[in-house]
Amino acid sequence: MDKEYIAExxxxxxxxxxxxxxxxxxxxxxAEELWTRAGGGGGRTRIIQNGAVIEKGGVNFSAxxxxxxxxxxxxxxxxxxxxxxTGVSIVLHPGNPFVPIIHMNIRYFELNDEVxxxxxxxxxxxxxIRKDEATYFHRQLKDICDRYDTSFYPEFKAFADRYxxxxxxxxxxxxxxxxxxxxxxxxxxxSWEQIFxxxxxxxxxxxxxxxxxxxxxxxxQFTEAHKQWQYLRRGRYVEFNLVYDAGTKFGLETNGRIxxxxxxxxxxxxxxxxxxxxxxxxxxxxxxxxxxxxxWLAQ
Amino acid sequence: MDKEYIAExxxxxxxxxxxxxxxxxxxxxxAEELWTRAGGGGGRTRIIQNGAVIEKGGVNFSAxxxxxxxxxxxxxxxxxxxxxxTGVSIVLHPGNPFVPIIHMNIRYFELNDEVxxxxxxxxxxxxxIRKDEATYFHRQLKDICDRYDTSFYPEFKAFADRYxxxxxxxxxxxxxxxxxxxxxxxxxxxSWEQIFxxxxxxxxxxxxxxxxxxxxxxxxQFTEAHKQWQYLRRGRYVEFNLVYDAGTKFGLETNGRIxxxxxxxxxxxxxxxxxxxxxxxxxxxxxxxxxxxxxWLAQ
Numbered sequence: 001m002d003k004e005y006i007a008e009x010x011x012x013x014x015x016x017x018x019x020x021x022x023x024x025x026x027x028x029x030x031a032e033e034l035w036t037r038a039g040g041g042g043g044r045t046r047i048i049q050n051g052a053v054i055e056k057g058g059v060n061f062s063a064x065x066x067x068x069x070x071x072x073x074x075x076x077x078x079x080x081x082x083x084x085x086t087g088v089s090i091v092l093h094p095g096n097p098f099v100p101i102i103h104m105n106i107r108y109f110e111l112n113d114e115v116x117x118x119x120x121x122x123x124x125x126x127x128x129i130r131k132d133e134a135t136y137f138h139r140q141l142k143d144i145c146d147r148y149d150t151s152f153y154p155e156f157k158a159f160a161d162r163y164x165x166x167x168x169x170x171x172x173x174x175x176x177x178x179x180x181x182x183x184x185x186x187x188x189x190x191s192w193e194q195i196f197x198x199x200x201x202x203x204x205x206x207x208x209x210x211x212x213x214x215x216x217x218x219x220x221q222f223t224e225a226h227k228q229w230q231y232l233r234r235g236r237y238v239e240f241n242l243v244y245d246a247g248t249k250f251g252l253e254t255n256g257r258i259x260x261x262x263x264x265x266x267x268x269x270x271x272x273x274x275x276x277x278x279x280x281x282x283x284x285x286x287x288x289x290x291x292x293x294x295x296w297l298a299q
Numbered sequence: 300m301d302k303e304y305i306a307e308x309x310x311x312x313x314x315x316x317x318x319x320x321x322x323x324x325x326x327x328x329x330a331e332e333l334w335t336r337a338g339g340g341g342g343r344t345r346i347i348q349n350g351a352v353i354e355k356g357g358v359n360f361s362a363x364x365x366x367x368x369x370x371x372x373x374x375x376x377x378x379x380x381x382x383x384x385t386g387v388s389i390v391l392h393p394g395n396p397f398v399p400i401i402h403m404n405i406r407y408f409e410l411n412d413e414v415x416x417x418x419x420x421x422x423x424x425x426x427x428i429r430k431d432e433a434t435y436f437h438r439q440l441k442d443i444c445d446r447y448d449t450s451f452y453p454e455f456k457a458f459a460d461r462y463x464x465x466x467x468x469x470x471x472x473x474x475x476x477x478x479x480x481x482x483x484x485x486x487x488x489x490s491w492e493q494i495f496x497x498x499x500x501x502x503x504x505x506x507x508x509x510x511x512x513x514x515x516x517x518x519x520q521f522t523e524a525h526k527q528w529q530y531l532r533r534g535r536y537v538e539f540n541l542v543y544d545a546g547t548k549f550g551l552e553t554n555g556r557i558x559x560x561x562x563x564x565x566x567x568x569x570x571x572x573x574x575x576x577x578x579x580x581x582x583x584x585x586x587x588x589x590x591x592x593x594x595w596l597a598q
Contacts, residue, residue, distance in 0.1 A: 033573070047572045058572070168551045231567065238568075239561075242541035243551065252467045252542065262538075265570040268530065269537075272566065273346045273357070274332070274558045 007063040007086040013203035014061040020207040027052035040066035057092035058263035080111040091264040097230035098217040100126035119181040125174030138296040231270030306362040312502035313360040319506040326351035339365035356391035357562035379410040390563040396529035397516040399425035418480040424473030530569030
């Protein structure tokens with residue numbers, strides 16, 4: 001299982017996800033942009049806009065290699081000069097405020113035969129949190145994790161809670177999900193092949209999981225007030241991505257492909273001064289759930 | 300001229316600006332929120348929303364003191380424990396896309412009798428750049444600067460070009476203006492009193508300068524396409540403030556008052572994937588001017 005094989009499988013996962021999302025959306029289709037990286041490698045950026053469900057989204061594949069930028073070498077605390085990295089990265093912003101924003105990333109990073117790892121995660125950001133949907137989402141993630149190692153879900157769920165946190169707002173970005181990094185056989189009971197298969201299962205499980213949440217909500221009626229609330233929640237999403245997200249910061253600092261990196265930002269977002277929802281409203285309920293450590297499976 | 304006097308004058312400047320802006324807007328008025336800082340001091344946050352001209356804006360005064368946070372001590376490379384800081388900070392987002400976004404800040408920082416300085420700046424972010432208006436704006440700034448030191452304008456203009464730069468977009472935030480920091484008699488031909496007067500002149504010159512630009516454009520008709528372009532430009536403003544702005548980063552890292560810090564963000568902003576305006580359009584013309592080092596007075 002060499003790096004070319006991993007990249008090829010990830011590329012197929014991108015293909016499968018794009019096909020399935022077009023089918024789910026039913027109206028819009030992806031526009032593809034191929035790009036090459038001056039230092040080595042390239043990618044396929046695929047953007048979908050103004051769909052029946054998805055207002056703006058991207059499903060990106062990249063496989064890049066070359067000389068490791070100094071900033072990365074310092075961040076990773078390694079001496080290696082050359083690197084290889086491949087992955088699939090997704091953010092979808094739906095138009096209907098009752099359909100949640102979703103993000104997924106699976107990636108593989110390699111410096112040499114000894115120093116390599118897998119990373120990734122899936123997290124959900126509902127504009128309106130519904131307990132049954134949050135439970136459904138976490139249950140799906142736990143099921144995938146449990147096929148490989150029963151310690152994965154609790155560990156990766158806790159990591160997502162820590163990672164997807166907007167410190168200055170004292171709010172989580174959404175209801176979390178799972179997040180893992182630097183996964184290797186030495187840190188798990190699994191072989192390289194099994195860790196890779198785990199990442200592929202997440203990739204392949206992405207659309208079925210999201211389709212369920214889309215189909216439950218895509219036809220729900222909403223008002224202008226619901227839409228304004230969606231803009232505010234998207235504003236928080238922007239704050240997280242620009243202030244905290246490691247991938248975004250890394251991309252901006254290393255002259256990454258800006259349009260691919262910032263495809264994660266919503267089509268429209270809003271900010272109001274010190275907005276506080278009515279007590280006991282759906283909006284207030286949502287805010288009350290944006291905490292770390294909620295056990296969604298026990299709800 | 301002690302720190303209490305400086306704070307008092309800055310407070311009066313806030314009062315004058317708010318009054319004059321309400322008069323200029325003609326519809327909305329400021330809502331005030333008083334706040335105190337746990338570590339010492341406090342401020343007056345004043346927000347105006349949904350006006351005839353200003354869609355969302357803030358004119359904030361603060362005077363805080365106490366123990367210098369570790370992060371600041373490191374950033375400033377000083378050993379002092381106690382600090383005092385006061386200033387007025389403004390960001391105005393107009394509704395009409397032909398009226399520019401404006402930002403101003405004047406501030407004074409003191410550790411002890413030896414270590415203290417003034418800082419500040421004004422910069423303009425037109426959604427649509429017009430040369431004559433950019434020239435007008437820079438001419439006003441130069442006139443204020445020249446009353447004190449003819450080296451100020453070229454030096455502070457160059458500083459603003461460097462500072463208000465969105466590196467990952469290779470774009471300036473707007474047409475710049477002036478920016479200065481750590482200004483002391485040792486670095487200029489001026490006394491403390493004169494440096495302070497300079498900052499007050501900027502504060503007092505703010506509304507007349509902006510009123511001219513507002514009144515030239517407030518009644519211009521605009522289309523939905525102009526509005527969408529405004530959202531994209533505001534998106535860039537968000538990117539600058541969350542990724543680069545020193546004051547914002549500093550505030551977020553030191554548990555500043557979040558709503559006051561992020562009042563600089565626009566009411567609505569947008570992102571489109573890889574949007575490129577039509578060649579020779581007003582939008583393309585605007586992009587072509589978003590470069591460092593443009594000599595607006597020579598245009």
